Amino acid sequence: MIKIDHLTHIFYKESTKEEVKALDDVSLEIHEGEHIAVLGHNGCGKSTLAKHLNALLLPTAGTVEVDAVDTANEADLWTIRQMVGMVFQNPDNQLVATTVEEDVAFGPENMGIEPAIIRQRVDEALDAVAMTAFKDKGPHLLSGGQKQRVAIAGIIAMRPKYIVFDEPTAMLDPIGRQEVMNTIHYLNKQEGLTVINITHFMEEAVQADRVVIMEHGKIVLSGKPKEVFTQVDLLKEMQLDIPPIAELAALLHKENKNIAADIMTIEEMVTELCLWK
Amino acid sequence: MLKDITIGQYLPGHSFLHSLDPRTKIIAVLIYMISLFVVNNFFGLGFMLLLSFVVVLTSQIPVKFFFRGIKAIIFIVSLTVILQMFMTPGEIMWQFGIFKITKEGIHQAIFMGTRLILLVSVTSILTLTTTPISLTDGIEHLLKPFQRFGVPAHELAMMMTIALRFIPTLIEETEKIMKAQAARGADFESGNLVQRAKAMIPLLVPLFLNAVKRADELAMAMEARCYHGGENRTRLKALQYTKRDYVAAVLCIGMVAGAFTSRFI
Ligand SMILES: Nc1ncnc2c1ncn2[C@@H]1O[C@H](COP(=O)(O)OP(=O)(O)OP(=O)(O)O)[C@@H](O)[C@H]1O
Ligand SMILES: [Mg+2]
Numbered sequence: 001m002i003k004i005d006h007l008t009h010i011f012y013k014e015s016t017k018e019e020v021k022a023l024d025d026v027s028l029e030i031h032e033g034e035h036i037a038v039l040g041h042n043g044c045g046k047s048t049l050a051k052h053l054n055a056l057l058l059p060t061a062g063t064v065e066v067d068a069v070d071t072a073n074e075a076d077l078w079t080i081r082q083m084v085g086m087v088f089q090n091p092d093n094q095l096v097a098t099t100v101e102e103d104v105a106f107g108p109e110n111m112g113i114e115p116a117i118i119r120q121r122v123d124e125a126l127d128a129v130a131m132t133a134f135k136d137k138g139p140h141l142l143s144g145g146q147k148q149r150v151a152i153a154g155i156i157a158m159r160p161k162y163i164v165f166d167e168p169t170a171m172l173d174p175i176g177r178q179e180v181m182n183t184i185h186y187l188n189k190q191e192g193l194t195v196i197n198i199t200h201f202m203e204e205a206v207q208a209d210r211v212v213i214m215e216h217g218k219i220v221l222s223g224k225p226k227e228v229f230t231q232v233d234l235l236k237e238m239q240l241d242i243p244p245i246a247e248l249a250a251l252l253h254k255e256n257k258n259i260a261a262d263i264m265t266i267e268e269m270v271t272e273l274c275l276w277k
Numbered sequence: 278m279l280k281d282i283t284i285g286q287y288l289p290g291h292s293f294l295h296s297l298d299p300r301t302k303i304i305a306v307l308i309y310m311i312s313l314f315v316v317n318n319f320f321g322l323g324f325m326l327l328l329s330f331v332v333v334l335t336s337q338i339p340v341k342f343f344f345r346g347i348k349a350i351i352f353i354v355s356l357t358v359i360l361q362m363f364m365t366p367g368e369i370m371w372q373f374g375i376f377k378i379t380k381e382g383i384h385q386a387i388f389m390g391t392r393l394i395l396l397v398s399v400t401s402i403l404t405l406t407t408t409p410i411s412l413t414d415g416i417e418h419l420l421k422p423f424q425r426f427g428v429p430a431h432e433l434a435m436m437m438t439i440a441l442r443f444i445p446t447l448i449e450e451t452e453k454i455m456k457a458q459a460a461r462g463a464d465f466e467s468g469n470l471v472q473r474a475k476a477m478i479p480l481l482v483p484l485f486l487n488a489v490k491r492a493d494e495l496a497m498a499m500e501a502r503c504y505h506g507g508e509n510r511t512r513l514k515a516l517q518y519t520k521r522d523y524v525a526a527v528l529c530i531g532m533v534a535g536a537f538t539s540r541f542i
Contacts, residue, residue: 054501078503086501093491094498098409098442105513110503118513140445154502 002030002053002084002162002194007062009048009217022048024217025062030196032161035188037205037225038198039240040214046198049214050164053196054084066162082111085155089167091147092139100142100150101126101135107158118157125157128191129183145176149183156187162194163187169201177201202229202243206264213240226262245269287408292337293521294406299415301522306403308529312536313392321539322391328532329395336402346401347394354393361386409441414516417507431507439495447488454483 009023022045030036038046051057052064055071064071066080085107088094097103104125108118126132129149139147148168155163165184169177181204187193197204205211211228213221215238221228229235229246236242242250246264253261259276263269289295294302316322333343347354367381404412417434424430455465458479465476 056497056501078505081501081503086498088494088498088501090494092446093494096442096495096499096502097438102410102513106499106504107502109511109513110505112509112511115511115513115515118511122513138445139442140449151498158502 001032001067003063003065003068004028004030004049004052005063005065007049007052007064008060009045009052009057010060011048022217023052026217026219027062028212028219028222030162030194032194033188033192034210035185035195035208036197036210036212037208038196038212038214039200039202039205041239044214045217046214047166048217050086050166050196050198053162053164054086055080056086078111082158083161085158085160085163087148087151087155087163087165087168089170091144091151091171094151095139095147095154098138099135100131100137100139103139103150104153104157107154111158121157121159122153125153128156128187129153143176144172145179148172148176148180152180152183152187156191156193160193162196165195165197165199167198167200169199169204181207202241202246205229206243206246213238225264229264230262286342286404288338288342288405290337290406292335292406294332294336294402296519296521297406297525298516298518298522299407299411300419300516301518301525302403302407303412303415303419305525305529306400308533309399310396312532313395315533315536316539317388318539318542320542321536322388324535324539325395326391328535329399332399332402336406338402338405342405343398343401346397350393350397354390357393358386358390361389410438411514411516413437413441414512414514418516431510435507443491447484450487451480451484454480 005027007023007026008021011020011022012018013020024045026045026049038049040046048057052059052071053066055064055077058072066083069076069080071080095103096106101122104122105118108121113121122135123132126135129152131146131149131153134142134146134150139150142150152163152168168184169180172180184195184197185207188195197208199205206225206229208225211221211223211225212219213228213235220238221231221234229243230250232242232247232250243264245266245268246262249259249263249269250261252259260272263272297305313325316325333340362378362382362385363376365379365382365385367379369377370380370383371378407415413434416437417430420428420430420433455463459465463476463479465473465480467473468476
């Protein structure tokens with residue numbers, strides 16, 4: 001479990017000499033096997049929160065504990081980074097090596113693992129993201145979605161328990177986005193990894209177990225997608241997008257109370273409407 | 278257009294040279310360079326020429342790659358040959374005003390020209406038959422003994438790896454920015470040198486800023502993947518000398534020995 005307890009983070013901007021409170025008294029518990037989506041406007045502190053989960057940033061106040069290990073504990077830094085993997089937005093700027101295979105090996109190499117075991121982990125990781133066929137290719141020859149899958153393989157080769165995705169699909173085309181989301185679901189459902197996905201896409205958010213909405217460095221709303229996205233008025237007030245189907249359900253519900261208001265996906269909607277034939 | 282630049286180009290293959298340990302190949306190239314400058318008569322030069330042919334054939338690399346390499350240095354070779362021919366003092370063969378060609382000059386010109394061409398051809402075999410990864414690994418290993426004198430072996434190798442990784446990305450980006458600027462009326466092709474240099478500024482500024490941002494993000498991603506320098510770091514493919522490397526070592530000793538002996542013929 002990752003336990004975030006009254007976490008505050010203040011950036012000090014050298015240029016303007018002003019303080020930015022990027023996180024303001026945030027508390028959140030992330031349980032094993034969960035898939036959490038984090039939503040919020042630009043600059044609300046999502047990335048800052050993410051960087052606290054693997055000690056890329058340390059709290060100004062409050063604590064973050066990963067499996068009861070405090071991230072501020074310097075002696076445990078590499079254990080924490082191994083347990084909490086992180087995939088970033090730009091696929092180009094997180095691949096280090098000149099071939100796919102070598103890149104996936106980068107993490108395990110840093111951890112000082114035996115070559116034979118690295119080999120095994122690299123093969124398994126590439127298999128998990130369906131990129132085995134590309135193992136000898138240079139990263140620059142891959143599509144955006146493929147690069148991002150290689151980046152994910154590089155993380156799972158380190159055998160983490162938690163993976164934080166910071167807008168992993170923001171720079172991808174629809175096909176790439178679908179590939180990456182399928183991989184994320186596979187890891188969460190089949191491999192039992194805990195997933196924290198920061199995103200701007202509502203279609204991705206409705207597929208999570210829990211949705212966390214942030215605003216001005218605070219968590220303002222949190223709950224199951226069905227609980228969160230039915231609060232249409234509140235979301236509109238925050239100027240957040242609402243998943244189209246959820247909005248449609250809300251409108252239909254207003255006209256006809258017999259139609260459930262908490263419909264999130266097209267399939268559910270079809271089933272529901274067909275009852276009214 | 279920019280994509281044609283191939284730095285440290287590698288050609289996959291299964292030749293004897295491909296299968297050698299990168300350390301063996303790097304040292305062999307150094308020994309080859311020394312031998313090339315040890316020989317001082319036509320017997321020696323012939324010996325080295327013959328050897329180079331054998332090496333080129335063993336590499337199974339299409340000859341056009343060597344011609345391409347030679348074409349790139351043709352200007353330097355010509356300049357060297359001309360300078361040697363006219364500037365070396367000695368027995369005059371032909372004279373026109375202050376220009377004179379000496380017998381020693383012709384001798385020197387042939388030697389320097391051949392040496393340069395052989396040097397470039399054989400060195401390019403090193404990069405053509407070795408993947409960038411094993412090349413940097415080889416350099417890292419060979420520099421390790423010098424670490425105690427402050428040579429940052431691991432850091433240098435990591436820098437080379439990252440440079441090789443990002444060269445194609447940066448080239449791609451340059452082309453993208455060039456197209457974007459050209460669409461807004463920028464002209465990179467015409468005008469004198471100063472005008473052309475000025476036209477490059479709107480190209481270099483975004484390129485540089487992006488590179489800085491990239492470096493920042495990459496550093497963050499590397500840290501997130503537990504990177505903390507070369508200490509206790511293992512490798513997926515550990516370097517390992519095999520029988521072939523010992524064969525190569527014996528051949529190298531033969532080469533230097535041959536080169537030295539030729540001086541006394
Ligand atoms: N290194 C930094 N130095 C100073 N201020 C920073 C730094 N990083 C982030 N901030 C500020 O902290 C706030 C939160 O930034 P953060 O990157 O966490 O937002 P975000 O929710 O991830 O936004 P986005 O959706 O754009 O990625 C912003 O106001 C930002 O300007
Ligand atoms: Mg962000």
